[in-house]
Amino acid sequence: MDKETLFKKLAAAVIDGDEDETARLAQEALDTGIDPYDAIMQGCNKGMAEVSDKYEAKEMFVPEILLSADAMYAAIDILRPHLKVDDTVAKPATVIIGVAQGDIHDIGKNLVKMMLDVAGFNIIDVGRDVPVETFVEKAIEHNAKLVAISALMTTSMMNMEPVIEGLKEKHSGAKTIVGGAPISQDFADSIGAAGYGKDAVAAVRVAKKLTEA
């Protein structure tokens, strides 16, 4: 199979959520000498980008996205150990991601994390029900460019602003993006967040914009 065909099949298997097929194609890519970086970017990432488009168009929903994510990682887990390290390429921006204190709902956060990972960010996942101080400490420790905070409750959303204040004070190099069911652009503006993602797809768009600026 030529590499273009393999990339197309890999992308299609990601969209179909077929993890056996993505794993098989990833191994085939390695066996036939295809650059694993190209297989990830041209196969897995293209497939996941289409999944994002379909979610936005309400053609795919969360159950399908979870299967696509499993399929994508089945391939990436095989390909990633074989990536060549190129010191001349700029390191990707680091994003600290977590769910605000008081909140244990992390499906949304996990979707954003996966999409940011696909988009090439270096992700540090600090989990759920995360204290304000942890966001700030981790941002300093990893010299993060961006801190992404999710909340599903009106109580936990009130713990976003203290993170933003803490970052302003101790790690002003990091910008903040917020999201989750009760969050709106209006609320994000009111607490001084640099960005707001209405869903996982939008979050990636905003994250790219904020880290490129």
Place this chain on the structure above:
Amino acid sequence: MARMTSPERMGAVMMGEKPDRIPVVPFILGYAAQITGVSIGDLYADGDKCFEAMFNSMRLHGYEQTPMYGYASLGPWEFGGEVMFPYGKGHSAPSVTKHPVMSIEDIENLEVPTFEKELPGGFKEADKVAKRCVAMGMPATIQTGSTFTASSVVAETSLFLKWIFKEPKAVHMLLDKVSDMFVNALEYFAETYGPEHCMPFDGGPVEANTILSPKQFKEFAYPYMEKLHKKIKELGMPAVLMHPCADQNMNIPYYVELRKKLNWEGRYFWLFGPETPIQDQIDNFGDHDIICGNVDPPSIQYKSYEDVVRLCKENIEAGKDSPNGFVLAPGCEFPPLAPPIKVMAMMDAAEKYGRYD
């Protein structure tokens, strides 16, 4: 028109008559704890404290909502899992710490809780609230759904959502068992308090179209909703509080189908999320049912008193003349940490813009 008491006001709406003004049901749960000096953890861990906090909050503010017990993660505790009560900073409802279902085998082995001896999990606390409500002439509001949302937390949620495609038969088996638990609950409360005193509450967020497609709703959520509502009709309960949580606009045709298919004489209170325009609710359900408002809860939390009054006014103007009545409500739980002036904003808006005389 003479000023009505709260029970008279709700009674009039239930009977399809015009009250003096629209009732206010602020969908208060955790807020009641905050305002009465009880911890939110205790509100959910102890039905007596829940009743007292809710009853006192109702008296303090003078709204029409009566005490109730329930939370979105109901299900795991009752099936032998574990929940954590919201005692921590920012916590507002019980959350699951151990899902009883982590594999398909777990579904096969899952036993439906019975209500014959000790009541399972949260129903024991709900029973305390129901008992005191009925003793004081208020309805026993009991959570009996949604089956889909409860199942999605009885099982680990990501696994459950993936099984929709990978293991649909097992998902149906789980949904059937969870709905059987709710059937048992309905039978228990009807027998204990009399069906005429019971008001089932059905709703959940996992059916939202930000998560689930309408096709998936039709296949996995609707059949079990119909099963429970047939039971409610059979038992002779007079009203159901329906809360299709968050954006469920694409599921509305199935809620309409439920209404039509059951041809039920009782009344639904429809409390949709802020994403569903009031006019759409009136168009679909107004000929028979009571439409509730859907003021945006986060806005109640962080916007000013004046802004909340304005949002309520818009809600009231859109819904007040719905043919079978309108109740001012937020589109989901009233923010537990909102200052009391925000309840006052709802009450003031109802008084100023919601009068019929």
